[in-house]
Amino acid sequence: MTFHRRQALMCGVSALLALSGCQTLPRSGPDDAVIRDNATLYFAADEKKPLTNYVLVDLTEPVLSYFPKAQRQSFRSGFGATRKGPPDLPLGVGDVVEVTLFESAAGGLFIPAEAGTRPGNFITLPRQVIDTNGYISVPYAGLIPAVGRTTEQVQDIIVQRLADRAIEPQAVINLIESRSSEISVLGDVNSPAKLAINPGGEKVLDALSRAGGISAPSAETSITLQRNGTTATVLFDDLIANPRENIFVYPGDVIYANRDRRTYLAFGASGLNGRIDFEDSDLTLAEAVGKAGGLLDGRADPGQVFLYRLVDPETLSAMGFPVTAKTEGGFPVIFRTNMRDPSAYFLAQRFPMQDKDILYVSNADSVELVKFLSVINSATSGTVAPIVDVAAAKTAVKVIGD
Template sequence: MSGCTSLPRSGPDDGAIKSQATLHYTADKKKPLTDYVLIDLTENALTYFPFTRKKGLRDSFGATRKGPPELPLGVGDIVAVSLFESSAGGLFIPSEAGSRAGNFITLPNQTIDRDGTISVPYAGQINAVGQTPAEVQEVIERRLADRAIEPQAVITLVEKKSSQVSVLGDVNQPAKLEMNQAGESVLDMISRAGGISGPATETEITLQRSNTTATVAFKDLVDKPKENIFVYPGDVVYVSRERRTYLAFGASGLNGRIDFEESDLTLAEGVGKAGGLLDARADPGEVYLYRLVDPAILASMGFPVTAKSGAGFPTIIRANMRDPSTFFLAQQFPMLDKDIIYVSNADSVEVTKVLDIVNSVSGGVSGPVVDVAAGRTAGRLLKN
């Protein structure tokens, strides 16, 4: 038997780990490690677990899809001022210039300073911030009316720097972008930033405006034009990839972490993505979904449970796939991020495992006595 210590092994066995532990906090085998609620998937239970939708951009920011915002002049904008007079000999056009088409001068480009003003000769400092070019023109003309010959002013916006929108996160070219005077939507700004860099079904768009923030799925932004609202100066568009996954264990065709790859995923689709139920192992009546559920939902179902603030209560949803009608319910039951699907083995599988062990021990010995002994051993082990 001493040779057994040299058998191949990937690490210490259970006995070595237990015997060499300095302290061992043991669990009470007669009690579950944590309390949980078990709910059978029925038509009534389904009503407590509907698909939920986040409040969209339109609901959060109002119907700003109706038209683009007005873009008044702001600090940092660069403007050109042209001054016209009806004839020569006035304030800006000397008399020796004679009569010529277009009696005007154009001042050097000016940047609206931090005080929000521009400077015009003989008109002084003109407040420009928050004004439209037409409003600034009117002020200049009024101040020059007594000094120039029928003055006319034209304000030309050379470069717009005060109406910027930041597009950040999972886009190909994050940047702070100048808004177009014609108005631009959320998708317009994302497009100018090179588009999203992740899968569309896993991408969420967050719009921040002043003290209001709202998030919408990229797919909803594309599929629902009303959600694609116009952006405003100072907005921040944040693009993020929200990878949603669930775990599959037990007698399913695929075990491990599985991506949703869809905006919405149902329990039936989740089981299907996990390879379905293994015909030789699975018990169709024992398909379970593990989830932390809002205690308020459980309380509305008649379960007086409590949980830590902000935490969900451990809940198991059992789906009996032996019942044909359960497939319709499973196709309506929404999966959530970090859910766990577990498919239990059929009882016959456990019997087969025990018989395989007994047969391996008995070796080549066969006969009625061995078969009876194997059956008794299997029954005893299953009871334990």
């Protein structure tokens, strides 16, 4: 209904209220005129202009090409060679190790003569932490470089150092606590923790499992992996559905689970009004209308379904709109789709929704007429009601028809 039509209807209502002698109607708060008149200062909007500039775009096939589904990131392609297999886990600073030394006979460097010759001639040194310089200490062998080496390599160095002092020495190193090969699992998980990597290798889902699993709905959860200055984010559902994305974790990785609660607002002649969760990895305009309860058969105008969104100026410029200003947060755009057209449903099923979109379904003109007649009926109840109702109905029908 145009502005002039509404203005004519309001004039009719005002005249009828005056005719019926109504002075006041029930209100739940102060009258808008009282609020306006009592204001210390009133910055009035220009009624001849919209409150803000916006672009109106009919949803068509060419328009869809400018709003494709968002490209998803990938763990598989985002971390180069480190995505392929489990990492080697050499010793590092802070690791706690235990060194056991063996000799083949008694009377050597570590085994006293009275011990005899038998299997098990060994001593175990006190546990020690690999220092910040990367060394451990072994008696008579000195400082042994350990950082960056496997336990087997460190054992060989110890044996070489003791070869001229002990009787056929052998060394065994046990890794008691790995502090250099840890990952952090944070965010929306049940038990955030810093975890030592399993030497056999473990993947992202394994790490999440050890942290108690995610605490938010899977469809709303994204997993971010930080590694060596590189960051990538994938949806948890994609991680489940595509095993190739479930890559091995490496020392120093940070895994962050985040509930990305995406919502849109629904207003007007839809079955549900208010804030509605996506609850899906992807949501299209057609699905959003369905989640909002569809179009009310007795109220909605299927030809006037609107979607409000802030669009980046670069996209609008590419579409040919003269939008050059850098608008923080985007430029206001209203997309209109005519669901009286059968083909519009195919377009709506391909148009992706975005977080914080606003869906508005307009009332049909006939609904406005019914509202008008209801007001007339309540305002003219009395002896003059039949005459006024008939006249008002004729006037309303004529206004709607114009």
